[in-house]
Amino acid sequence: MRRLLLTLLGLAALLPVLAAPVAAQDGPLRIDITEGVIEPVPIALPAFVDEGGAGELAQRITQVVADDLTGTGLFRRIPREAFISSVTSFASPVQYADWRAINAQALITGAVSVSGGRVSVKFRLYDVFAGTELGEGMQFAAGEDGWRRLAHKVADQVYSRITGEGGYFDSRVVFVSESGPKDARAKRLAIMDYDGANVQYLTDSGSIVLAPRFSPDGGRVIYTSYATGSPRIHVLNVGDVQSRVLPAQSGDMSFAPRFTPNGQGLLYSATSGSNTDIYRMDISSGQTSAITSGPAIETAPSYSPDGSRIVFESDRSGSQQLYIMSAGGGEPTRISFGPGRYGTPVWSPRGDLIAFTKQNAGRFHIGVMRTDGSEERLLTASFLDESPTWAPNGRVIMFARETQGAQGSSSLYTVDVSGRNLKPVPTPDGASDPSWGPLQ
Amino acid sequence: MHTGHYISGAGHLALIGWVLFGGVFSSEPDPVEVREVSILSEEEFAALTERSQPPESTQDIDAPPVPEAEPEPSPEPPAPEPEPAPEPPPQPEAVTPPEPETAPEPVAPEPQADAQDDVAAPPQPDPEIDAPEVSERPVPRPVPRVAPEPLPEPEPEAEVAPDVAEAIEPEPSDTPADEPQEPQEAQAPEAAASEIVTEAEEPSRAPDASVRPRVRPARPTPVAEPDPEPEPEPDTQTAAAPEPESEPAPEPEPEPQQTPPEDLGSGIEDALAEALGGGGTTDPQPDVPVGPPMTSGERDAFRVAVQSCWVVDVGSQAANVTVTIGMDMQQSGQVVTDSIERLSASGGDARAIETAFQAARRAILRCQGDGYDLPSEKYGQWDRIEITFDPSGMRVR
Structure with missing residues (x-):
């Protein structure tokens, strides 16, 4: 009782202190905020105005823009039914109060016109709560068959102005389209928009193709093909869909090619006997040089954006791990130390992260880590996740996921670098080995 | 053929039954005890x-x-x-x-x-x-052995308790009994007046013992000089500490009656303004209620109101940026939109900084509604606000 009484009295004595105002501040009131919210930004996207000849195309373009933005997981489109004011003219003034009332942080207005077989799209972006226009209005034009690209262009601009980062909507992905049962699966190269639209096949299913990679400018694709009986690296020109096998490749088998940042050369792996090393090839001259040498299996090289370093996988330590070394060779530095096996590293276009595949405890993961191996973070987990590839802005990773069983199939998924917004990419057939091309 | 078996079985059953129920095992507990x-x-x-x-x-x-x-x-x-x-x-x-x-x-x-x-x-x-x-x-x-001693002990224990209570009683018994309620009532209305409010601030500092060290070093210096300029300074010092409750009411009346000490009154006001540390002659705006400092609860309420609208894109480059924003406030609690400015930023390139600034500005404007819930009587304390948005604890990398 005595202690209890003393405790109560002590607390009573502290009450005035706790309730007392904080020390008087000098100058302005200063507040530190360290916690925010993670939620999609509500945006208002009224249907683009038809300014002549657009018809339903204006609606479709509006929908593609909305799908692009909301598909990132960073934006939420406010339903049209909630709108207080309508946009009937692209030039009409914006009633900010009406949009502010429905909590729209950004307003996108646009107009579409079709004339002479060409589609023109113009848009404006407004910061509702600031009551100002965010950037200047822009207009794009293309043929009628390019209306989706116009929508992607608008979405890229909106995304970039709000997030401060480059967009990735107007980009394409090359991948291996798969069809048929697992034991007799036909594989062919295909190319599509980033969202799975406009799929086009680049090769037939007469020979197995693996690991296609876009060139930095998106005009070429290198891939591994068994057309000659053994795996060899081919180069395909996307414009005319013509391919050729690269000459003078070292070793019995060559695979896992990847362009250099300048697009004039490539790194690839070659196997001689039981040893696999990394080589560099100048595409124009066909001259090759070994980057690694030794008894270990070293493969899956990937350049840093500036071309000064490469990251690759090696089992020189006894297990499959990731290493970084100078682009010209030298002593590699191991960067992965966690449990399990690490493979297929890919350097982010930003240069700050490395995506990889990790196999541990019977599960496959797509993960990212800093270039020094720190802050490893696994983004996915499934029966089989592999082949990560970065979006052009380094914000999203696309990868292949294969389901278990004899009837299992492979399909493509995307995930935000934060680990959120995991979603499938629709493809007509099975798909694997994606490679995300540059922004067009 | 099975007659023998039946006879054998019956015999065995009889034997088992006799063993179990025939009293073969008789208890003899007596010898065990003996x-x-x-x-x-x-x-x-x-x-x-x-x-x-x-x-x-x-x-x-x-x-x-x-x-x-x-x-x-x-x-x-x-x-x-x-x-x-x-x-x-x-x-x-x-x-x-x-x-x-x-x-x-x-x-x-x-x-x-x-x-x-x-x-x-x-x-x-x-x-x-x-x-x-x-x-x-x-x-x-x-x-x-035990009884004689413990008996007297509980008595002193019972005596100790009242002693402790008596030691604590003086505070609540003496002050609250006669005067405390009246001065407390006087303090509440005093908050509306600028002078009295300022005195209310100082006593709040006094118990923190921060005032005492100030007074001690001040004494040696004024010993030689206080005489020529005696009254105004000692008035402010003494009025601040010991007379906060009793004097405020009577003082205003005699001072206006005595016209000559106007200089003293202005000097007291200046001294009080200086004592507030709010800039003395520069800050005092006649129509702006300064009020006591913002309490931690008031500051937290404002902080929570703003952060609830601060949308952080943890995967973006802007998530690496810490930005400090300054803004002027209206007494209604609304932000002067044009006054929002970026004071400092670190952790990213120019584009990431601009994105972080825009996100912070949207947060401030979006959540103000009809005005933030800030105490209008303390408007002088928050007419200018600086907010530092630091997403370091939220960013993924």
Whole structure:
């Protein structure tokens, strides 16, 4: 009782202190905020105005823009039914109060016109709560068959102005389209928009193709093909869909090619006997040089954006791990130390992260880590996740996921670098080995 | 053919039944009790009891097992004599330690004497009263050793409690009884006045002991100079600490009546303004209520209101940027939109910084509604606000 009484009295004595105002501040009131919210930004996207000849195309373009933005997981489109004011003219003034009332942080207005077989799209972006226009209005034009690209262009601009980062909507992905049962699966190269639209096949299913990679400018694709009986690296020109096998490749088998940042050369792996090393090839001259040498299996090289370093996988330590070394060779530095096996590293276009595949405890993961191996973070987990590839802005990773069983199939998924917004990419057939091309 | 089996089976069943129910196993608990109890304790106790008591000691020896369960069977012993006999055995066991000090032979007389001295008290009451035997056993042990001391102890404990209460009483009893309620009521309205409010701020500092060190170093210096400029400064100092409650009401009346001390009044106001640390002559705006400093609760409420609208894109480059924003506020709690400016930023390139700034600005504007819930009587404390948005704890990388 005595202690209890003393405790109560002590607390009573502290009450005035706790309730007392904080020390008087000098100058302005200063507040530190360290916690925010993670939620999609509500945006208002009224249907683009038809300014002549657009018809339903204006609606479709509006929908593609909305799908692009909301598909990132960073934006939420406010339903049209909630709108207080309508946009009937692209030039009409914006009633900010009406949009502010429905909590729209950004307003996108646009107009579409079709004339002479060409589609023109113009848009404006407004910061509702600031009551100002965010950037200047822009207009794009293309043929009628390019209306989706116009929508992607608008979405890229909106995304970039709000997030401060480059967009990735107007980009394409090359991948291996798969069809048929697992034991007799036909594989062919295909190319599509980033969202799975406009799929086009680049090769037939007469020979197995693996690991296609876009060139930095998106005009070429290198891939591994068994057309000659053994795996060899081919180069395909996307414009005319013509391919050729690269000459003078070292070793019995060559695979896992990847362009250099300048697009004039490539790194690839070659196997001689039981040893696999990394080589560099100048595409124009066909001259090759070994980057690694030794008894270990070293493969899956990937350049840093500036071309000064490469990251690759090696089992020189006894297990499959990731290493970084100078682009010209030298002593590699191991960067992965966690449990399990690490493979297929890919350097982010930003240069700050490395995506990889990790196999541990019977599960496959797509993960990212800093270039020094720190802050490893696994983004996915499934029966089989592999082949990560970065979006052009380094914000999203696309990868292949294969389901278990004899009837299992492979399909493509995307995930935000934060680990959120995991979603499938629709493809007509099975798909694997994606490679995300540059922004067009 | 199976006749033999049936006969054999019936015979076995009969045998088993006879073994189980035929009384083969008869209980003989009596010899078990007799064997140990009677033999072991009898030898020692017999030697002790033979000299002092009649030959019935053997029967008494049988009793010791009973005293082992003393509390319950104790009422059974019919005669008072056997009981004192069992009591000594337990006591001599406790008394045996003193026995080794003496030789084995004299042990017989000495233990008796010792036992009589130590146990003298219990055996005496036993023969005198028969019934209380059971109740007396617990009593004699604690009484001589424990009971006398603890009895006085609880009394001082009871005395200590009122002492402590008395030491605490003076504060609530003296002040709140007569005056405290009135001055407290006076403090609430004082908050509306600028001067009184300023005094309210200082006493809030005073208990923190921050005022005392200031006063001590100030004394040596004013000792030489305070005389030429005596009154205004000492007035502010003294009025700040000891007279906050009583003087504020009477002072304003005499001062306006006495017109000559206008200079003193202005000097006091200046001194009070300086004492506030708010910039003295520059800050004072006649129409702006300064009020006491913002409480932590008020600051937290504002912080929570803003952060609830601060959308952080943890995967973006802007998540690496810490940006500080300054803005002017209206007394209604609304932000002066045009006054929002970026004061500083770190952690990213120019584009990431601009994105972080825009996100912070949207947060401020989006959540203000009709104005942030800030105390209007303290408008002078928050007419200018600087907010630092630091997403370092939220960013993924």
